[in-house]
Amino acid sequence: MxxxxxxxxxxxxxxxxxxxxxxxxxxxxxxxxxxxxxxxxxxxxxxxxxxxxxxxxxxxxxxxxxxxxxxxxxxxxxxxxxxxxxxxxxxxxxxxxxxxxxxxxxxxxxxxxxxxxxxxxxxxxxxxxxxxxxxxxxxxxxxxxxxxxLPAGRRPVLRSGARSGQVVAIAGETGAAAAGLALLFERFRDPAGAAVPVDGALLDEREASLVSAQLRPCPPIAAGVRAADAGATAMMDVSDGLIRDARRMAAASGVSIDLRTAALGPDPALALSGGEDHALLAVFPAEAPIPAEFRVIGTVGDRAAGLLLVDGVAESSDGGWDPYRDWDGQAG
Amino acid sequence: MxxxxxxxxxxxxxxxxxxxxxxxxxxxxxxxxxxxxxxxxxxxxxxxxxxxxxxxxxxxxxxxxxxxxxxxxxxxxxxxxxxxxxxxxxxxxxxxxxxxxxxxxxxxxxxxxxxxxxxxxxxxxxxxxxxxxxxxxxxxxxxxxxxxxLPAGRRPVLRSGARSGQVVAIAGETGAAAAGLALLFERFRDPAGAAVPVDGALLDEREASLVSAQLRPCPPIAAGVRAADAGATAMMDVSDGLIRDARRMAAASGVSIDLRTAALGPDPALALSGGEDHALLAVFPAEAPIPAEFRVIGTVGDRAAGLLLVDGVAESSDGGWDPYRDWDGQAG
Missing domain, CATH: 3.30.1330.10 (PurM-like, N-terminal domain)
Known part of the structure; x- marks a missing residue:
């Protein structure tokens, strides 16, 4: 041997x-x-x-x-x-x-x-x-x-094209990758805080899918071209959390954006704060047919440039959580 | 204060x-x-x-x-x-x-x-x-x-287009950056071998220009388009030394290349071995007007695919010297 x-x-x-x-x-x-x-x-x-x-x-x-x-x-x-x-x-x-x-x-x-x-x-x-x-x-x-x-003659879809009266929609998840990262930090570190390999036996099916969303995200890439085909006026990928990124879009477009928690699934707080899923956030004219990958989560208004509201109430926080930022890079 | x-x-x-x-x-x-x-x-x-x-x-x-x-x-x-x-x-x-x-x-x-x-x-x-x-x-x-x-309708100039009977030319220097690196290793390390800051007072004018060729190379970028305009059939940048890179071009083109030391300046051995100056090595048809930035340094033959000759004699070495390769990365 x-x-x-x-x-x-x-x-x-x-x-x-x-x-x-x-x-x-x-x-x-x-x-x-x-x-x-x-x-x-x-x-x-x-x-x-x-x-x-x-x-x-x-x-x-x-x-x-x-x-x-x-x-x-x-x-x-x-x-x-x-x-x-x-x-x-x-x-x-x-x-x-x-x-x-x-x-x-x-x-x-x-x-x-x-x-x-x-x-x-x-x-x-x-x-x-x-x-x-x-x-x-x-x-x-x-x-x-x-x-x-870009398809010939088609303009790129920027962050700055959202206009009052239009609808805000999203393709893909938000929050799963952040929840998966939280699980990694909670369950797969040694007593000194260093990362240890993921043991799948310690995760139930839902937890495993959250961890997978963090380690191997599957953003809805094809939805980008379809949104443009459907007349999207603004679009960006959600990498830093929905609140932060929707606020950036509102600022770039000189509009306010109002998100509805009822459209954000079972855990709206997580969906609002989590990034790294790389969902596509897009704005469509009110009369436009919205592609099947997208679901409506809010509206564009003219309250104030860069104002982000949740259920009609101005949101002041960033909502984000970034454990890597404060974690000593030497371990793990 | x-x-x-x-x-x-x-x-x-x-x-x-x-x-x-x-x-x-x-x-x-x-x-x-x-x-x-x-x-x-x-x-x-x-x-x-x-x-x-x-x-x-x-x-x-x-x-x-x-x-x-x-x-x-x-x-x-x-x-x-x-x-x-x-x-x-x-x-x-x-x-x-x-x-x-x-x-x-x-x-x-x-x-x-x-x-x-x-x-x-x-x-x-x-x-x-x-x-x-x-x-x-x-x-x-x-x-x-x-x-x-690329200019509309113009094909990119590849490594593989050199043909027997054409001439080999170069724009820019070869060897200066390697000589500059040798100076850095000889003069600007502490007794333990770690890099120490370059003291310009320890370099004469020629040495300073060699060190500068290593730290801030100035490749002849505009000569690339001009070579293509003039009908260059093959081109590449010399980053690993003239012998090695000319041999790669000969192999890609299925030809032999013969370089003449008389055309390689006062230190042909250095010019043949030194890389990192990012000179442009190009091949032109025998009848083509060669742009002013280029000087002829050899010819293309059909002795054997990938054969590199110097003054008519097959060159077996790589001629290269790479001090970084064997230098412990922790110091300096």
């Missing part, structure tokens, strides 16, 4: 070998010119390109004890796809800068690549990783840039 | 405040929709977009003791601009994911933003930072994604 061997790490392979293993898991690249040249060349629907970048860093944004490589890859893709979708655009490609300590296992890197591919296939068919960069770093981090395009 | 105060750090300001200070130094953004929405929207010359991403990480790629914020920002821009230029494309915008420890000074961040702007203005007028992301990290890192466009 062979002796157990320690897992192969990034530090033991040449960059070309690591890259080959990643490319084998990414599937076909949606490009005219792909990996191997100085830059990629992509063909878009028209000469406008939509670009966004978002980074996940070990410590402030995730814990390896909690996040498997596949979930992390999928999340890194999803949060960027959501920003493209929130413009009413179609995601076309992702570019991934991967910074890894030498002791990162190759299995983790391969799983990360698999997660990137899975999220694209599930959430934005036709989009895929089209390039990237590998670097050694003491801190594991994934910086993703997403590229999207 | 007020007591001396410690410099303001990233950890003491909210993300919005840091962002405002960065934006104030970046200058106008070349976009239809700019910072503040979920994604940026850029208008290109035609529906093809050129995209590349490259990362600088503290430790493997730079040392804060050696690199000032301005130089680092300029270098992060320059290395990405060079990859766009190497496709025969025009850089349009940069997106910057900045990962910073909480104790990073605000002055450093402001200088970094200034360096990004300066490099765009100097090397690629019209290009500017158009978006990005700020994240806390234990390790300082800058991941830049550069977006470029």
């Amino acid at each position: 062979p002796a157990p061997t320690s897992p192969l790490t990034v530090g033991e392979l040449a960059e070309e070998e690591i890259l080959a293993r990643i490319l084998a898991r990414l599937g076909p690249s949606p490009v005219d010119v792909g990996p191997g040249d100085d830059a990629a060349v992509l063909r878009l629907a028209d000469p406008r390109v939509v670009v966004t970048t978002d980074t996940l860093v070990h410590g402030p944004d995730f814990r390896l004890a909690w996040s498997r490589g596949r979930d992390l890859g999928a999340k890194a893709a999803a949060v960027n796809l959501a920003d493209v979708a929130a413009m009413g655009a179609r995601p076309v490609a992702l570019f991934v800068a991967l910074m890894m300590p030498d002791d990162t296992t190759i299995e983790f890197v391969e799983e990360l690549a698999t997660g990137l591919r899975e999220a694209c296939e599930e959430l934005a068919p036709g989009c895929a990783v089209a390039g990237g960069d590998l670097t050694v770093s003491d801190t594991l981090a994934i910086a993703v840039t997403a590229i999207g395009d | 007020p007591a001396p105060t410690s410099p303001l750090t990233v950890g003491e300001l909210a993300e919005e405040e840091i962002l405002a200070r960065i934006l104030a130094r970046l200058g106008p953004s070349p976009v239809d929709v700019g910072p503040g929405d979920d994604a940026a929207v850029l208008r290109l010359a035609d529906p093809r977009v050129v995209v590349t991403t490259d990362t600088l990480v503290h430790g493997p790629d730079f040392r804060l003791a050696w690199s000032r914020g301005r130089d680092l920002g300029a270098k992060a821009a320059a290395v990405n601009l060079a990859d766009v230029a190497a496709m025969g494309a025009r850089p349009v915008a940069l997106f910057v994911a900045l990962m910073m420890p909480d104790d990073t000074t605000i002055e450093f961040v402001e200088e970094l933003a200034t360096g990004l702007r300066e490099a765009c203005e100097e090397l690629a007028p019209g290009c500017a930072v158009a978006g990005g992301d700020l994240t806390v990290s234990d390790t300082l890192a800058i991941a830049v994604t550069a977006i470029g466009d």
